[in-house]
Amino acid sequence: xxxxxxxYILLAICLFGSLLRCGRLFQEQYLKRDExxxxxxxxxWADDGVKTAYSxxxxxxxxxxxxxxxxxRLLGVDALLAGRVFVFTLGFFFPLSLYFITFQILxxxxxxxxxxxxxxxxxxxxxxxxxxxxxxxYICFFMFAVASAVWSIYSKRISGWFFFAIFSALGAxxxxxxxxxxxxxxxxxxxxIYLKQSDRMARTFKLAGIALVVxxxxxxxxxxxxxxxxxxxxxxxxxxxxxxxxxLLCLLT
Amino acid sequence: xxxxxxxxxGIYLYFGMIAKVLFVVLGVMLGFAWFNRRxxxxxxxxxxxxxxxxxxxxxRIPILLSSRYFxxxxxxxxxxxxxxxxxxxxxxxxxxQTKFKGVKKKHIATVLLFLIIGGSVGKIYSPPxxxxxxxxxxxxxxxxxxKQPGFNPLIIDYSEDIVRIGYYSGxxxxxxxxxxxxxxxxxxxxxxxxxxxxxxxxxxxxxxxxKKNQTTGFVDPLDLVVSKEIVPGKIxxxxxxxxxxxxxxxxxxxxxxxxFFTKKYEQKINKSPILCFLKEQKAEYLIGKHYIKLPxxxxxxxxxxxxxxxxxxxxxxxxxxxxxxxDIVTDISAGQPHLGVFSKEFSVTDGSYFIxxxxxxxxxxxxxxxxxxxxxxxxxxxxIPVGRFRIDDSKETWYRIPVSxxxxxxxxxxxxRLLIKGQRxxxxxxxxxxxx
Numbered sequence: 001x002x003x004x005x006x007x008y009i010l011l012a013i014c015l016f017g018s019l020l021r022c023g024r025l026f027q028e029q030y031l032k033r034d035e036x037x038x039x040x041x042x043x044x045w046a047d048d049g050v051k052t053a054y055s056x057x058x059x060x061x062x063x064x065x066x067x068x069x070x071x072x073r074l075l076g077v078d079a080l081l082a083g084r085v086f087v088f089t090l091g092f093f094f095p096l097s098l099y100f101i102t103f104q105i106l107x108x109x110x111x112x113x114x115x116x117x118x119x120x121x122x123x124x125x126x127x128x129x130x131x132x133x134x135x136x137x138y139i140c141f142f143m144f145a146v147a148s149a150v151w152s153i154y155s156k157r158i159s160g161w162f163f164f165a166i167f168s169a170l171g172a173x174x175x176x177x178x179x180x181x182x183x184x185x186x187x188x189x190x191x192x193i194y195l196k197q198s199d200r201m202a203r204t205f206k207l208a209g210i211a212l213v214v215x216x217x218x219x220x221x222x223x224x225x226x227x228x229x230x231x232x233x234x235x236x237x238x239x240x241x242x243x244x245x246x247x248l249l250c251l252l253t
Numbered sequence: 254x255x256x257x258x259x260x261x262x263g264i265y266l267y268f269g270m271i272a273k274v275l276f277v278v279l280g281v282m283l284g285f286a287w288f289n290r291r292x293x294x295x296x297x298x299x300x301x302x303x304x305x306x307x308x309x310x311x312x313r314i315p316i317l318l319s320s321r322y323f324x325x326x327x328x329x330x331x332x333x334x335x336x337x338x339x340x341x342x343x344x345x346x347x348x349x350q351t352k353f354k355g356v357k358k359k360h361i362a363t364v365l366l367f368l369i370i371g372g373s374v375g376k377i378y379s380p381p382x383x384x385x386x387x388x389x390x391x392x393x394x395x396x397x398x399x400k401q402p403g404f405n406p407l408i409i410d411y412s413e414d415i416v417r418i419g420y421y422s423g424x425x426x427x428x429x430x431x432x433x434x435x436x437x438x439x440x441x442x443x444x445x446x447x448x449x450x451x452x453x454x455x456x457x458x459x460x461x462x463x464k465k466n467q468t469t470g471f472v473d474p475l476d477l478v479v480s481k482e483i484v485p486g487k488i489x490x491x492x493x494x495x496x497x498x499x500x501x502x503x504x505x506x507x508x509x510x511x512x513f514f515t516k517k518y519e520q521k522i523n524k525s526p527i528l529c530f531l532k533e534q535k536a537e538y539l540i541g542k543h544y545i546k547l548p549x550x551x552x553x554x555x556x557x558x559x560x561x562x563x564x565x566x567x568x569x570x571x572x573x574x575x576x577x578x579x580d581i582v583t584d585i586s587a588g589q590p591h592l593g594v595f596s597k598e599f600s601v602t603d604g605s606y607f608i609x610x611x612x613x614x615x616x617x618x619x620x621x622x623x624x625x626x627x628x629x630x631x632x633x634x635x636x637i638p639v640g641r642f643r644i645d646d647s648k649e650t651w652y653r654i655p656v657s658x659x660x661x662x663x664x665x666x667x668x669x670r671l672l673i674k675g676q677r678x679x680x681x682x683x684x685x686x687x688x689x
Contacts, residue, residue: 020377027378055621055638104298114338118369123376146305153298180308188304192297233641 001109009113010099017120017129018092025084025130035080035132042068042079054233061236062229063174064134083132090140091129095119097143104147104154134175141171145181149188161210165217172222172238179239185214341365606656610642611649611684618644618678622654626666637663649683656687 037057045053046069053065064083071082095116102108102115119125128135145167152160164185172178189207196203222238229236342362349356408426608622623638640654 020374024377052638055641101302105296105302111338114366118373121370121373121377123373126373126377146302149301150298153301154296184301184305184308187308188297188301191300191304195300 006109006113010096010116013095013113013116013120014092016117017095017126018088020120020126021088021091021129024127034134035083038064038068038083038132039079041065042072042082045069046072046079049232050229051232054229058233058235059176060234061134061173061175061178062225062234063137063170064132068132080132084130087129087132087136090137091125094125094129094136094140094143097140097147100147101143101150104150138171138175138178141167141174141178142181145171149185158210158213161214162217165214166221168214169218169221169238172218173225176236182214182218186211338362338365606658606687608639608654608656609684609686610652610654610682612642612644612652612680612682613649614644614647614680615678616644616647618680620644620680624656624660626660626663644678644680 037060041053041056041060042065044056045065053069054060064086067086068079068083071077071085072079075082098119099112099116103112106112125136125139145164148160148163148167152158152164164181168178168181168185170178171181189211193200193204193207218238226236226238342358342365345361345365346356346358349361610622612620619641621638621641626637637660639656639660642652642654644650
């Protein structure tokens with residue numbers, strides 16, 4: 001199968017998934033509670049600023065309301081429409097992440113395409129995929145982070161970890177659980193060092209270096225957002241499980 | 254469109270379950286394949302996915318146990334399901350080859366794929382049967398009451414889905430299951446504080462909450478009230494507006510109805526700013542808008558509401574004073590728990606206003622003061638947060654929050670209320686003053 005053919009098939013699969021979600025949208029009669037929440041926040045953000053938006057709901061991670069606010073303020077569209085465009089766009093690309101993961105593991109184009117098809121068809125994801133909720137963006141960022149890590153591990157290129165850090169940070173900006181990607185990375189690193197007997201010391205240094213780089217990029221993206229939002233009343237934190245930031249702030253001040 | 258949905262539902266009915274089973278089969282096949290190391294080469298990349306799945310699975314156990322859906326896990330399992338696909342094809346091929354000699358592997362793969370696609374598409378387009386039914390109920394109730402502002406019905410049902418239906422549709426909904434006779438009425442009694450009408454979905458006699466046989470300790474309350482008319486699956490309406498319909502038979506029923514359905518109780522509601530507030534806020538669903546604008550109005554079932562309710566019980570307002578310069582009558586009574594200093598019609602003059610709060614509470618407690626604007630007929634317009642306060646000193650301390658005049662000039666605003674919500678810790682508002 002040529003590369004062009006694969007690209008066409010992948011596009012067709014992505015389009016098919018999007019059409020399924022569009023169809024599902026007709027069955028959704030009411031807005032969900034969280035959708036209402038984000039719409040309200042985005043409108044408040046657009047009208048009265050970030051402080052007012054976060055006084056409405058202090059713990060919401062910024063991606064959804066921010067993207068919707070940008071739609072309202074800059075493009076002049078309805079917050080709901082802006083949110084739907086965002087969610088559908090990410091949902092469109094979601095099957096690609098499964099394609100990359102499966103291709104890395106099996107090195108088989110057909111099975112990788114089958115994985116992409118299953119991702120487009122995955123019922124729960126398709127049903128959530130038409131709603132302006134954080135699930136779709138988070139799952140998409142999560143899967144792309146996993147795909148980046150898997151690609152990096154198989155190809156032995158460190159650049160994949162940069163993407164992993166970026167997608168992890170985006171995941172954390174979407175949901176509080178985003179930190180779990182960093183924890184998964186640490187768990188895998190610990191297991192990998194433990195399981196592989198040869199060159200353990202060199203491997204430990206290499207993985208520790210990767211972990212530091214990932215943490216650095218992750219923090220570089222999330223900390224400025226966190227500090228900005230914190231000064232505006234948000235309680236969202238990119239490290240919700242451990243109060244590293246509190247420790248860091250104590251040390252800095 | 255309806256035809257298409259019906260077709261999809263048909264597909265789901267036939268193939269939905271098969272698809273689920275197939276996913277499980279694929280997973281089992283993968284297990285065997287992995288065990289035999291036939292195709293998957295153990296690699297750090299595979300370990301990474303295993304760690305991801307294991308971590309997600311363990312961290313989501315509470316969610317999985319609470320029977321909530323969880324999308325991330327199936328998404329992660331897809332590559333593994335795919336890995337199992339060739340093994341499933343091999344498995345069926347080996348077994349079918351002996352019976353049907355013309356069968357080829359690609360035929361089996363196509364059938365498997367077709368079943369997965371059909372099942373998945375069917376699943377995407379088909380809500381569960383009970384959920385569908387409950388959706389219809391909520392839309393009927395919504396339509397029936399949309400021209401009655403200030404009217405807040407509740408649906409009670411035995412199924413798990415009812416909470417989610419309420420969550421989706423904006424109608425207050427509550428799940429009651431296996432509740433004893435007295436408990437049920439106590440529950441109903443408490444619910445009538447907040448709902449003028451309670452719709453009870455009469456349960457199926459075999460699967461429902463309310464079993465007919467009273468000797469078991471579970472009873473059908475509808476059976477007690479309207480025994481001969483009860484038809485399983487239909488909706489019955491408990492109302493405080495038409496009490497006579499239900500004034501039959503049982504003493505306790507009569508007691509409750511008399512207690513709640515009299516004018517005495519209505520006066521109680523009107524006297525209680527909390528109940529008035531809830532009643533009006535939650536009625537926002539029914540006044541022709543697509544969604545309510547205030548989080549507190551989502552209903553008793555709603556987590557946001559529960560949270561805010563839990564928080565505000567930590568916030569007591571003990572006294573407040575009239576607000577010179579603005580024609581406001583406050584009706585908060587001393588010792589009143591909950592939120593709010595309520596106002597009536599106002600005429601705003603130029604300039605800014607100040608709200609002084611005398612607060613006491615635990616250190617580091619946080620509260621939020623908002624102004625809720627209403628239009629004609631007490632139509633809710635907007636909630637505007639005006640200031641957050643933090644208790645720095647556990648002793649009584651005055652906090653001043655300035656309020657811009659622009660807030661009161663909001664288009665169509667006729668009246669407003671002040672809303673104090675405790676967001677963290679415990680706060681007591683000893684006094685509240687608003688002045689120009």
